[in-house]
Amino acid sequence: MEKLERELMLLSRHQVLGRRERDPERLERSAYLLLSRIETQGPMSIGQLADAFGLDTSTVNRQTAALLRCGLAERVADPDGGMARKLRITVEGGRRLAGDREVNRSCLARVVAGWSPEEVRELEDVLVRLNRSAEALEGRYWPRTEEDGARAVCPPPVPQESATPAPAADSRI
Template identity: 90%
Template sequence: MEKLERELMLLTRHQVLARRERDPERLERSAYLLLSRIDTQGPMSIGQLAEAFGLDTSTVNRQTAALLRCGLAERVADPDGGMARKLRITAEGGHRLAGDREVNRSCLARVVADWSPAEVRELEDVLVRLNRSAEALEGRHWPRPEEDGARAACHPPRASRETAAPAP
């Protein structure tokens, strides 16, 4: 376990994988994670996001307020008819998320440039297994687009923006 812990710690520090500090146009980590979850699952309430991330609702409220202020997300009526308003990615949020994902994938492609396709698939498979094991222990599943029932990428309408005032 010592080697595994060390290698995971080192993985999180590699700047080639996360260049947010040097590019002000990149999303902050919390924005990237929240938008990614909404993109995968569809509109979510603050309570649903707090539960999904295992965070206090006040923390998620602050993070989502920043998304709303920046025009990356908007409040919409619950598509399923519930009372709570939900957060949906705006066209700008979808554009920024897609841009960040492309930069991340480009950086990863450079890191594994001399790997075979089989080695890349093996790493993907092991990481999926590691993440699913952690999700099972935490009781918080992260939906994946390739799974049945998970939403494909969210592409909100570009014409209207039903943006409410950011939560306090």
Template identity: 90%
Template sequence: MEKLERELMLLSRHQVLARRERDPERLERSAYLLLSRIDTQGPMSIGQLAEAFGLDTSTVNRQTAALLRCGLAERVADPDGGMARKLRITVEGGRRLAGDREVNQSCLARVVAGWTPEEVRELEDVLVRLNRSAEALEGRYWPRVEEGITPTACQEPTPQESAAL
């Protein structure tokens, strides 16, 4: 377990350094994670985001307030008719998220450039298994596109949402 812990620590270190050194305009880690979750799942309330991440509502409130100030997310009426307002990614938020994903994927492609496609798939499979095991222990699952969830960033408001705004 010592080697696994060390390698995971180093992996997260490389990601953090790549974020800061490449472009100061890149999304903060919390913004990237929040926008990614909303993108995958659709509009979410602050309470839903807090539950999804296992964080205190006040923490998520501060993080989402920053998204709102920067124009990366907007408040919308609950598409399901609930009372709580939900957060949805704006066109700008979707653009920034897509840009960061593109940079991340490009960096990863350089890292594994000498690997075979089979080796890349093997790493993907092992990481999915590791993440799903961690999610099972926490009781909080991250929805995945390959499970039939369609990303929802930058959707235009429905007529009902437009009327509620």
């Protein structure tokens, strides 16, 4: 576990260093995550976003207020007829998210340029498994889009028995 923890820490370091220093117009991490979730799941209320990320509603309220001020999201009536107003991505928010995503993918392509397609798929599969295992422990699942582009929520994975008990999950971010 020591090596795994160290490598995951280093991986997050590489992503953070590449984000803001190269282009100050890039989205903040919280904006990227919120917009990505809304893009995948569709319009969401502040309460739904708070539940999805396991955050306090006041924290999500501050983060979404920044999205609204920058014109990256807008408040809309609940498309399902509910009482709460929901947030959806604006055209500008979609453009900025797509731009950041393209930069991220371009950087990743340079990182794995010497890898075979099979090695890239193997890494993708392992990371999906890692993320789904973490989601199962937290009880919060990230919706995943199907290959056809339709919105879909990934069904919760079935937890598997382990020979060693898992440590208690820490809900802090």
